[in-house]
Amino acid sequence: MKEHRVPHAAGSIHDLVRKATHSPDLMTQAETARLSEHVLKCGEHATEEEQAIARKGTVEPENMSAAEIQLLGKRAAAKK
Structure with a gap:
């Protein structure tokens, strides 16, 4: 019988970027920290402002506002 793995809410950076830009309020602390580390x-x-927000996201992801998460998502999407 085939094993079914539970899908991650955001399995890739691309998924994180999409979630951060469209629904930042739904981001988990782990996802916020991962996006911050990526940036x-x-x-x-x-x-410098975006780097400061990303540092805050790696240390205190629970204190990130939706606007800050959205800003990090837009920065990560800029590479594409």
Whole structure:
């Protein structure tokens, strides 16, 4: 019998970006931290403000506002 894995809410960075830009209020703390790490590691030519928000997201993802999450999503999407 085939095993069925539970799908992740956002399994890839592409899914995270879409979720962050369209429904940031539904992002989990783990997803917010992962998106923040992506913006910090990949650079994406982030401004100092965006880097500060991403650092905050890695340390305190529960204190991120929807607008901050949306900003990180837009920054991560800019590479595409």
